[in-house]
Amino acid sequence: MRETGGVALDITAKRADPALLDLPWSTPLEDWPEVRLAALPRGISRHVVRFVKLSGRVLAVKEIKAELALREFYMLRNLNRLGLPCVEPFAVVQGRVDDAGKPLDAALITRHLQFSLPYRALYSQALRPDTAARLIDALAVLLVKLHLSGFWWGDVSLSNTLFVRDAGAFAAYLVDAETGELRERLSDGQREHDLDIARVNIAGELFDLEAGDLLHGEDPIETSERIVTRYRELWAELTDIEEFTLNERWRVEDRIRRLNEIGFDVDELAITTDFTGTTISIQPKVVDAGHHSRRLLRLTGLDVEEGQARRLLNDLDAYRAATDRQNDDEELVAHDWLAGIYEPVTRSVPAPMRGKLEPAEFFHEVLEHRWYMAELAGHDIRIEDAVVDYVANVLPSKPDEKAVLGTDTGAIPILASDTAPLPIVTRQNDDGAATSER
Known part of the structure; x- marks a missing residue:
């Protein structure tokens, strides 16, 4: 709490930072001086x-x-406690007034997610033609994770999502x-409601990109339907009951393996038999995301995205085979791979270019580059040579995604209107009734 011109400034913070008091809270946010701001790309928001830059x-x-700021602050804290992929809440500032004594809205403060970009910033870059499909796939995975934990979003859209590169895909x-x-648990109707909101919002966002000539040949309607298809495929794999005969018990392990391959661990399985004992039914009861990232963290201490973890583990396995150490302790081999391969590669990035890609994504890109070099040369390429070539010929053209010196997507023109069409927001009552607004 701080007295400012006779008005109490009320700050609710996850961790107290006195530097918050130095920000110009008596000035409307849209008028904050440039010296306070960080040049990061903004998505569309109502x-x-x-x-802002604060304390490093x-x-x-x-x-x-x-009231909305506080509600969202505590909701994000709960989602963080559940380990769900979301931004981290930092503080809420209330009691703001301008110099004339007029009340100002509160401010919700969250930590910026390093190396993340809004979807419009991604489309402002030169990306592969299947960018939309990869973003939709990432959003489908996120929505499944949220629904498994009982979170009903109510405003699913690309605009309300940040994307981080994940070994050629996105998280x-x-x-x-x-x-x-x-x-505690979402009904099928609540999940389908979120899906319908997602489909409509995504179509509108892609039509907006199409009007701005930013799409790469994707059909907005077809792409927006992909969220429904991909979500249902993933949900079925995670939750469906599977039946088989007693002599097909190997299918229990097969089901667990399939779930591990798409990045989920199974903590508990419900296994039942029929009255005759000849038919077995299995259904995952507790499913946790992050199978590969948890394994890599245990072996090396590296905390990376799921796709990156899968790629790094594959390289670790290849290193183990190449050094003929299949019978050695896995943790010892992982330590040697980390010290002899991963860390020298990621440390090779020149200091001025370290904001372009996070280390794990850089390592993935080098592996990809080595493969292309080997294909062109017709023989294996040392990873050291691939690093030198990548840093010299590829990395300089990459956009800076840490502190982003790229396009401010708030400045990308939107046709037919000075403001972006707001996504449809739907609020749902306990009885299932819903109201929608823009």
């Missing part, structure tokens, strides 16, 4: 959002009504929990 970190500040993070509700 609220004013700015990035970058924070996102959103101007919003006090999605929830960035706006304003409309969400956390329940």
Whole structure:
């Protein structure tokens, strides 16, 4: 709490940082001086959002009504406790007034997710033609993770998501929990409602990109339907009951292996037999995301995205085979791979270019580059040579994704309107009734 011109400034923070008091809270957020701001790409939001530099970190500040700010702050804290992919809440500032004594909205502050980009920033770059499909796949995985934990989003969209590169694909993070509700379990109707909101919002966002000539040949309607298809495929794999005969018990392990391959661990299985004992039914009861990332963290201490972890583990396995150490302790081999392969490669990035890609993504890109070099040369290429060639010929053209010196997507023109079409927001009551607004 701080007295400012006779008005009490109320700060609710996850961790107290006195530097918060130095920000110009008596100024509307849209008028904050450039010296306070970080040059990061902004997505589309119905609220004013700015990035600020504070105590060596970058924070996102959103101007919003006090009751909504507090609700979202505590919702994000709960989602973080559950280990779900979302931004980290930092503080809520209330009691703001301008110099004339007029009340200002509260501010919700979250930590900026390093190396993450909004979807419009990704489309402003030169990307592969299947960018939309990869983003939709990442969003489908995120939505399944949220639903498994009982979170009803209520405003699923590309705009409310941040994307982090993940070994050639993307990992999605929830960035706006304003409309969400956390329940013990979601009904099928609630899940389908979120899917319908996602389909409509994504179609609108892609039509907007198409109008701005930013799409790469994707059909907005067809692409928006992909969220439904991919979500249902993944949900079925994670939750469906599977039946088989007693002499097919190997299918229990096969089901667990398939779940591990798509990045999920099974903590508990429900296994039952029929009255005759000849038919077995299995259903995953507790499914946790992050199978490969947890294994890599245990072996090496590296905390990376799931796809990156899978790629790094594959390289670790290849190193183990190449050094003929299949019978050695896995943790010892992992330590040697980390010290002899991974760390020398990631340390080879020149200091001025370290903000372009996070280390694990850089390592993945070098592996990809080595494969292309070997294909062109017709023989194996040493990873040291691949690093030198990649740093010299590929990395300089990459956009800086840490502190982003790229396009401010808030400045990308939107046709036919000075403001972006807001996504459809739907709020659901306990009885299942829903109201929608823009």
